[in-house]
Amino acid sequence: DVVLTQTPPTLSATIGQSVSISCRSSQSLLHSNGNTYLNWLLQRPGQPPQLLIYLVSRLESGVPNRFSGSGSGTDFTLKISGVEAEDLGVYYCVQSTHAPYTFGAGTKLELK
Amino acid sequence: EVLLQQSGAELVRPGSSVKISCKASGYTFTDYYMHWVKQRPEQGLVWIGRINPANGNTVYAEKFKSKATLTADKSSNTAYMQLSSLTSEDTATYFCTRSRFAYWGQGTLVTVSS
Numbered sequence A: 001d002v003v004l005t006q007t008p009p010t011l012s013a014t015i016g017q018s019v020s021i022s023c024r025s026s027q028s029l030l031h032s033n034g035n036t037y038l039n040w041l042l043q044r045p046g047q048p049p050q051l052l053i054y055l056v057s058r059l060e061s062g063v064p065n066r067f068s069g070s071g072s073g074t075d076f077t078l079k080i081s082g083v084e085a086e087d088l089g090v091y092y093c094v095q096s097t098h099a100p101y102t103f104g105a106g107t108k109l110e111l112k
Numbered sequence B: 001e002v003l004l005q006q007s008g009a010e011l012v013r014p015g016s017s018v019k020i021s022c023k024a025s026g027y028t029f030t031d032y033y034m035h036w037v038k039q040r041p042e043q044g045l046v047w048i049g050r051i052n053p054a055n056g057n058t059v060y061a062e063k064f065k066s067k068a069t070l071t072a073d074k075s076s077n078t079a080y081m082q083l084s085s086l087t088s089e090d091t092a093t094y095f096c097t098r099s100r101f102a103y104w105g106q107g108t109l110v111t112v113s114s
Helices: none
Strands: A004-007 A010-013 A019-025 A038-043 A050-054 A067-072 A075-080 A089-095 A107-111 B003-006 B010-012 B018-025 B034-039 B045-051 B058-060 B068-073 B078-083 B092-098 B108-112
Touching: A004 A089, A010 A019, A019 A038, A019 A089, A038 A067, A050 A067, A075 A089, A089 B045, B003 B092, B010 B018, B018 B092, B018 B108, B034 B068, B034 B078, B045 B068, B058 B068, B078 B092
Parallel strands: A010 A107, B010 B108
Antiparallel strands: A004 A019, A019 A075, A038 A050, A038 A089, A067 A075, A089 A107, B003 B018, B018 B078, B034 B045, B034 B092, B045 B058, B068 B078, B092 B108
């Protein structure tokens, strides 16, 4: 199975600060069809996850553009340019290139 | 508007089975795979498997092959997951989520306790 390693496990930030989360895969997530199926999700307390980014860097409709994704192959990054209070929660990367699909362990974003 | 409405919380006995439902609306049910995801209390997300509602084809994560059974009813636009031989390790919130993980049900808490 593909292992996704997220770092850091916890992130403390002030409002307005820019932060990044890393997601590294144990194997390339480039599909034979040319797509890379790496998404980023945010789960706020008591809520189901919410899709932020799909196909590495495409912003889901309705998601603020302070969120951005980048990367290729095995290394991926989610960046938040100016944290807002509503961004607090746990961020997960998830890959759907290789079955079984797998999630990273999560990065908890807290207020400093 | 795409909505995935899951059935309510369940309290079940060890060794029994439970069937959770996920009713889809706002899109063509057979056009998208439906996935199921497990989340134990205060823990991360685990992919259980997915079903193609158009033809019933399923793919499971290895550890859930003898635990979960995914089905779909095209007539009612509803996906189901049955969990069998329940133990305390199965106590969790279970989510249905449509292809691309763009839409999620609200989650169904299954508590296994005697």
